[in-house]
Amino acid sequence: MNRLSAIFSFIFLLAVMPCIAAEAHGGEEAGEEKIDAKEIIFEHLGDRYGWEVPFCHGKSIPLPIIVWGHDGLHCFMSSKVEHGRTYVDGNATFKVAGEDSEHKGKIVEIIDGKEYKPWDISITKNVLGLFIAVALVIISILNVARWHKRNGYKAPRKFTGAIESLITFVYDGVIKPTLKDRAMKFAPYLLTVFFFILYMNLLGLIVVFPGGANLTGNIAVTLVLSIFTFLLTNVIGTKHYWKEILWPDVPLWLKFPIPIMPIIEIFGALTKPAALTVRLFANMLGGHMIILVLTLLIFIFAAMGPVVTGGMTVISVAFSVFMLLIDVLVSFIQAYVFTMLSTIFISFGQEREHHKEEAHGHKESATTAESPAAG
Secondary structure: OHHHHHHHHHHHHHHHHHHHHHHHHHHHHOOOOOOOHHHHHHHHHOOOOEEEEOOEEEEEEEOEEEEEEOOEEEEEEHHHHHHHOOEEEOOEEEEEOOOOOOOOOOEEEEEOOEEEOOEEOOOOHHHHHHHHHHHHHHHHHHHHHHHHHHHOOOOOOHHHHHHHHHHHHHHHHHHHHHHHHHHHHHHHHHHHHHHHHHHHHHHHOOOOOOOOOOOOOOHHHHHHHHHHHHHHHHHOOOHHHHHHHHOOOOOHHHOOOOOHHHHHHHHHHHHHHHHHHHHHHHHHHHHHHHHHHHHHHHHHHHHHOHHHHHHHHHHHHHHHHHHHHHHHHHHHHHHHHHHHHHHHHHHHHOOOOHHHHHHHHHHHHHHHHHOOOOO
16 A cells, blocks of 8 residues: 555656646746756755745745844844845844845844844754754654663564664674774764764755755764764873874884874874765765756756656656665665764774783683683
8 A cells, every 4th residue: 555655646746747847937938037956956955044845935934043143132033034024123133144245144233234243043944953853863762761671671663673773783783893892981972973863864855844954964063073073082092092193103213303103193183083074964965966956957947848848857756766765775874884983983092002902801811711600
């Protein structure tokens, strides 16, 4: 039944999209502006003060705008400044900067006819999307914890079982083999990062509220996550880790008088968060852009007549659905890769001297051999 419903939905989409394209083409002939594909793509991928309503481009769910202007704190809903309107709050005047402004798309305060950027702590689309992702992570993990509190070690099923399987997969497959005896110390952070990125990736593929926020396609979000890993790696790094960076075990002429190797090691430590940032950001942003471009091809080719539009609709929808399915897989892969690389980088910071590790291993072996159980 579900498969049949999906087939009918797909056929309905194929039937409706040419009509929408023809209507858009008719609007252009009536004197409306042509479709600006670049503007539509970047408007969809960017942050906004309201959450747009699907299929109703002129409407949006208002979100709270919180700014600190020249005369203090101001709070109002984004609907007050939609469509280029100006809002007066007490003695302050606010609006969203237009296309010709250096603060394009941002809330600005008008003072003596000039635009000034206030301190902006508004709940934008991306900020609300982050809150939603955090809430989903907390609910999912606490659901697994409650299950085991009530049922002991009995295996859960359905959604709870799927979450536990992911936890086991990441912990047993990545965290424990890499960090070994220190796995439990860093597992809470690494598992939280994995589920947080996974939920953000999947929510970005949903076009209706609460989805649609391009969070991991925003370099600021991925940069903050990478900085957390960087701080955890270096702040809790062992003495041996810092020794290998500042005074590595190489010939003296590579360290003194010109510190060639220390500079290279420090540069390498600084490039690790950059690699994490760009890898996640570029992959997720690229996937979203491909889907948007494929969808906009329907409207771009609408000027060539209904036959070309119908054929392009079939091709665009088919490839869009295919890319969406690929992006679901990519969402998981990117969350896994970010967690795996973070685990590896943290393990570098937890390196200990080899002779101490060997002595510790021999001590454990001797203790095991002398124990009554071993005999």
